[in-house]
Amino acid sequence: MSGDGANATDTTTIYDYSQYYEFDNDFIPCNSVDVRNFGKVFLPTLYSLVFILGFVGNGLVVCVLVKHRNQTNLTDICLFNLALSDLLFVVALPFYSHFSAVSDWTFGEFMCRFFSSSHNTGFFSNIFFMVVMTLDRYVVIMHTHSVARYRTLRAGITMSAFVWMLSLGISVPAFIFTKVINGSHGLGCEFIPENDGWRLYNLITINVLGLMIPLLVMVVSYSRIIPTLVNMRSTKKHRVVKLIISLVVVFFLFWAPYNISLFLLFLKSEGMLQGDACKLENNLRLSLTVTEALAYTHCCLNPIIYAFLGQKFMKRTMQMLRKWVQGIQPTGDFSSSSVKKTSVIS
Template identity: 50%
Template sequence: MARHLLNTTDEYAEYYGYSESDIATPCNNGNVRAFGQVFLPTLYSIVFILGFIGNALVVCVLFKFHKTSNMTDMCLLNLALSDLLFLISLPFWAHYAALNDWTFGNFMCRSVTFCYMLGFYGSIFFMILMTADRYFVIVHANTSLFSKRRSVKAGVCMCIFMWTLSLLASLPTIKFSQTKNETNGVTCKAEYTDDVWRKVSYIKMNILGWMLPLFVMLYCYGRIIPKLISMKSQRRHKAIRLILILILVFFVSWTPYNVVMFLYFLHYSGYFYSCGWQSGLGLAMQWTETIAFSHCCLNPIIYAFVGQKFRTLVIKTLKQWFPSAFRHCVTITSEMSERRSSMYSMRSSEISTTKIM
């Protein structure tokens, strides 16, 4: 979700070559550019469609049944809103990637960057909040003040606090983002006053976008799993499996991207100046950012749809929206059940006849 801190809001052309201020003769990375102009818009479109459907469904269900909301539901709602905010920016980045030219003006450049960065940090911080909430409720159920004060009012205050943190983390990139006329077209990028700000933005993304949430997940879930194992509930195995999936999905989605981003930090620190490294990093960024982007498509599944309560609400909502489709499904299911029953009866009769004979 965070590519544009490095590329689009920073400079989309960084996929393809150094600026003239970096070296006298820029590298010719036309193959990376051609690949990105086809690959990125296609993948952005797929992520946008799938992610928008899943997260919009989460928001609709939670708003529809808001009377049954709790701290977990509020976290789910804000996580889905964060992902939607991020996803809104993808069509603009897809258009930018396809043309390698920003055609929407300076105001939209900052507005799209605002949606992108706020959505990214919001998603990360609300995942952290959900993890912390589960930790206190399960591990410190009887002693924690947090678990005893999980009221709607406290949840709203926590959500406002997380949105404020997300905005503060996003402000530097939003502030520096602007359009600029260059030889290859108009760019939408962060015009940093010096390389210090650029390097700080990379490290900030590594720390807040990867190290912090991964540390919180490993620590909290590392304490939750032994607690679940000690319980006698039959659902504990399913809960442990879900926790391991949450950690694995986050690690697989975001680790490759953050490794590449750290390599870009080293690049701007004076390492990896060869054209071969530059081309390789450009291609690696295109692949790893797409894997990272897919995480917002998986959030509704791993955080919402796996729960029995939420699945029931989703099915109830879909039945209300598409009654004819569900009636058709029920009819087909009934016919299949009748056929199975009929076939079973016939086989039983044949077996009985055979025994008599």
């Protein structure tokens, strides 16, 4: 099952770190045993924990939103899709945990391509839905009366379909160019583009579409929203904005270090970073391994944010859990009179 690049030794293959799990590149001339051994112990443990927490947490979010879909608004539609995006990550983690432990991809080329593209799709859809929520809050607060009639369920579904199609389109190269290759430590699953253009495309989409442009949109939007909110007395609007800002801040804190590591590795492959080649290579590989793991943990944090900031979400979750597991009692004041009839989450 080895790909066309199984015997390649050129720099294009050597320093390609465009996929999320490529801590096990077999074509590096430097000795990276310490980094490899660290990954074998650290990553399987972390991935297993993140899989459990992420699957349970995001599964609860999906169940709550589906159960109360008759109360859904545009914000809840975005949060539902955020949960689906996170589930795309956690489903693959048991496979990556096994790969991290044995340094051998045993699940075939289709699964290799599928998980690679699903990671890209989940990443871009996650950030795009956060941008949509930010823009939605902006028009609701700054242009309340003129946009109210456009915030319909149909508009939300149409917008969701567009975001998913866009995310899938951006991720197509990941499916096409990811291959199973035969290395010195066993089979690996790696992104091997046919030329440097696709490698540069991958770097640009992740850092520009996935970080710089969304961050710019959010900074500009919230710089206008927050001063306006200071003069408002609407608790509902304050609560929703607080929730969205928390989601955005956590996303960038967990993903930005990984994006920076990818960019530094690109600079290293182009010879733009000077210093001890092997020491720099191993430090960057270690940085990629750690920041990659940090980015993965993000997929189990959104439900925790909902639990702390979403009073109604906690109420709905406890009601559902009481039906599933006898003896669970609600915590805090979650009576019907204590929660306003707004969105399911907030």
